[in-house]
Amino acid sequence: MCCFEPSVSTGSGANRLRGLAQPMDIRQGRTVPIDPAKDFLVFVGSGTTKLIASASGGREQIVAFHFSGELVSVPVNAWHSYRLSALVQTEVLAFPAEDFLGIAVSEPVLQAELLRRTMTALHRCRDKAVGLGRxxxxxxxxxxxxxxxxxxxxxxxxxxxxxxxxxxxxxxxxxxxxxxxxxxxxxxxxxxxxxxxxxxxxxxxxxxxxxxxxxxxx
Amino acid sequence: MCCFEPSVSTGSGANRLRGLAQPMDIRQGRTVPIDPAKDFLVFVGSGTTKLIASASGGREQIVAFHFSGELVSVPVNAWHSYRLSALVQTEVLAFPAEDFLGIAVSEPVLQAELLRRTMTALHRCRDKAVGLGRxxxxxxxxxxxxxxxxxxxxxxxxxxxxxxxxxxxxxxxxxxxxxxxxxxxxxxxxxxxxxxxxxxxxxxxxxxxxxxxxxxxx
DNA sequence: CGTTAACTTGAATTAAGTCAACTGTCGTGG
DNA sequence: CCACGACAGTTGACTTAATTCAAGTTAACG
Structure with missing residues (x-):
């Protein structure tokens, strides 16, 4: 589970995090079932996922792929509707973003890791935008x-x-x-x-x- | 200078941050001069900027616009080369990302704010990717x-x-x-x-x- | 008020999309 | 182990949305 797992499995915040999310097994082709009322942070324990955005007219854009050990931010209040789908049998932990962030504030190392990953995702997304645009x-x-x-x-x-x-x-x-x-x-x-x-x-x-x-x- | 300024101007990390960056005035059409050897975080104090990616063949893709009070991450180790350019007379603070993050680890509130902003940027970038792709x-x-x-x-x-x-x-x-x-x-x-x-x-x-x-x- | 660069509009071209037919891969069951 | 069926992928012909090239307009600044 890569470099994120240590942060999750140690420290006082770890137990609090565990309380936030049940591990889930997602079968190939299935969507990770998350409460459509709030943003989520989903940790991909094993397997592969795609984050799909739906625009009108049934058009779909895959915004990112994720592999074992990666963390995905699944937004809900955006212009398009997003869902996370498994490409193969996949294990995930789905955390309500707000709760996760609340715990992270008191765990600087966890928060720093989360920040680092979010920046990586942002940079990837920008490079992708260049490809799509030009x-x-x-x-x-x-x-x-x-x-x-x-x-x-x-x-x-x-x-x-x-x-x-x-x-x-x-x-x-x-x-x-x-x-x-x-x-x-x-x-x-x-x-x-x-x-x-x-x-x-x-x-x-x-x-x-x-x-x-x-x-x-x- | 919006909701970020309070974090910058108070607390023990604030002084350390101030030491990292000189305020700069960027004239309309000019590029923010940053060391091309490292990633930067640029705070837009006033004015407007565009973050431009250059692909081969002189093609350019604007990846984001930024207004007063916003913070931009300018990556250097990416597939494309990025630069930040002023649309109007603009004041900025340019921080080496690594140094900024080093200080932020010991300032959870600052770090949390940075994380929040980075996620907003990521979500915007994704919505943009949907538009460009579909x-x-x-x-x-x-x-x-x-x-x-x-x-x-x-x-x-x-x-x-x-x-x-x-x-x-x-x-x-x-x-x-x-x-x-x-x-x-x-x-x-x-x-x-x-x-x-x-x-x-x-x-x-x-x-x-x-x-x-x-x-x-x- | 004149100049210049930004913007608009039109006509011709092209890269990717659409529609349709065909082929290969892979999982299942004989 | 092989044959079959179904679906994933490939290829071809035609269409189309956006680009390119070219010729006007208009706005903004000195």
Missing amino acids: KNAQERLASFLVGMADRIGIAEEGSCTLELPMSRRDIGDSLGLTIETVSRQFSELRMTGLIETSGRSRVLLRDIPALAERAGHV | KNAQERLASFLVGMADRIGIAEEGSCTLELPMSRRDIGDSLGLTIETVSRQFSELRMTGLIETSGRSRVLLRDIPALAERAGHV
């Missing part, structure tokens, strides 16, 4: 792959293997593209030899610097 | 106007006046659109009677609920 389909997919390599890639000599837990639809919903466009861009990258794929979920990144170049990362 | 030009502009009304609008009976400090280019760079498309959408909204404009910067929002509807806010 990049073409090819750059978006390249950027996505490089980003995933960073988080869940298994490095090999000069290359990197990815086992993607999300479907092409999820990738499209994350990149602001249709499933068809994502597919075409996969084919394109395959054609140029930058990646290889096998089955639906395995991707081999053959040259990450070249992919980052193609992603338009400055 | 909305058409009309919805994006409507969303922008409603958002600005929320932050700097002068409410009147049933309507709201905006004095926009940013150009059409800035709006385009913020919405992931070209200046021409922004202009056409302004005309469109004018035509349908949802807004009136006078001069380059004044906008009258005649029906905010209708605009929010058109913005695709759920």
Whole structure:
């Protein structure tokens, strides 16, 4: 459970935190059931989740993916309605944000960790916004792959293997593209030899610097 | 200087914070000069700023606007290069993020405020990502106007006046659109009677609920 | 009052979306 | 272990929203 767990499991605030949230098992494809009346902070103990925003007209945008040990802020009073959904069998702890923050005030180390994570999420979200606002389909997919390599890639000599837990639809919903466009861009990258794929979920990144170049990362 | 100033100006950490940053006056159109080797936290004392990300090919995406009393996190180790630029004559305090956070650990109230603000920024950024990923030009502009009304609008009976400090280019760079498309959408909204404009910067929002509807806010 | 840069409008182009048909993968049950 | 069915993914042809390029207008400042 990564670097967050120590803060949770020690100190006087830890017991108070435990009282706030029951551990929950979320089955693949299910939404984390949270009270729609307040903001939540959800800790992903194991598994993978996606944070989905719904706009009008049934359009959905995946705002972030989360892996074991990560913490997600799920807002409720926003312009769009958000929900957190499990990509695989996932264990979570869902804390009402206000209660969590109340406890964190008296636990500076916990609060500092929370702040650090929130800033990381903010910086990721900004980089994502740049991609959505100013990049073409090819750059978006390249950027996505490089980003995933960073988080869940298994490095090999000069290359990197990815086992993607999300479907092409999820990738499209994350990149602001249709499933068809994502597919075409996969084919394109395959054609140029930058990646290889096998089955639906395995991707081999053959040259990450070249992919980052193609992603338009400055 | 809003609700952040009290935290800065009282307590033992306040003096330490003051030692970290000289107040700076940034002239219209100039970039806040910060050491490109480390992350910064910039407090906007008065004025307005834009946080710009540069992707390859000279493309720019404005990631956020900031008004008096707000705090901006300017990252350096990200996929894109960021800079903070003044839309009008602006006073700022620029803190090296690491130093600021070091002091904040021993000032729970300051840290809590910082956390609260960072979460607000994250939630705004997510809503923005939804717009960039899944909305058409009309919805994006409507969303922008409603958002600005929320932050700097002068409410009147049933309507709201905006004095926009940013150009059409800035709006385009913020919405992931070209200046021409922004202009056409302004005309469109004018035509349908949802807004009136006078001069380059004044906008009258005649029906905010209708605009929010058109913005695709759920 | 004149100049200049910001903004607007129009016509042609293009990247991505849509619609439709086809193919491959993977889990199930014979 | 293999065959089948269902669904995920791919590919192609056509459409469309937004961009690009170009030519006016208008607002703001000296």
